[in-house]
Amino acid sequence: LADARDGSIFALFVLPSHEHRGHGTQLLDAAVWWLRQRGHGTLTLSTGMHSSAVKFYERRGWRTVEVLPSREFRMVLLVDESPSQR
Numbered sequence: 001l002a003d004a005r006d007g008s009i010f011a012l013f014v015l016p017s018h019e020h021r022g023h024g025t026q027l028l029d030a031a032v033w034w035l036r037q038r039g040h041g042t043l044t045l046s047t048g049m050h051s052s053a054v055k056f057y058e059r060r061g062w063r064t065v066e067v068l069p070s071r072e073f074r075m076v077l078l079v080d081e082s083p084s085q086r
Helices: 023-037 053-058
Strands: 042-048 063-067 072-078
Touching: 042 053, 053 063, 053 072
Parallel strands: none
Antiparallel strands: 042 072, 063 072
């Protein structure tokens, strides 16, 4: 789920039985592209501090900028730095 109002990705999930097949990367790339087409240069999301998703996002250019009171990381992606945009 990507939100064009604020340039955020709210949810991106792949069934455990389908992990490590590139589906998550394809979903993320589609969401980044869609938000970029709507004029967003900086994208945001939050994910659990101890989630395997942190490394997934970091490998794709996302950076942690804040620890939220909910014990989640707020991460950002500058679209110009997205690996799929290089």
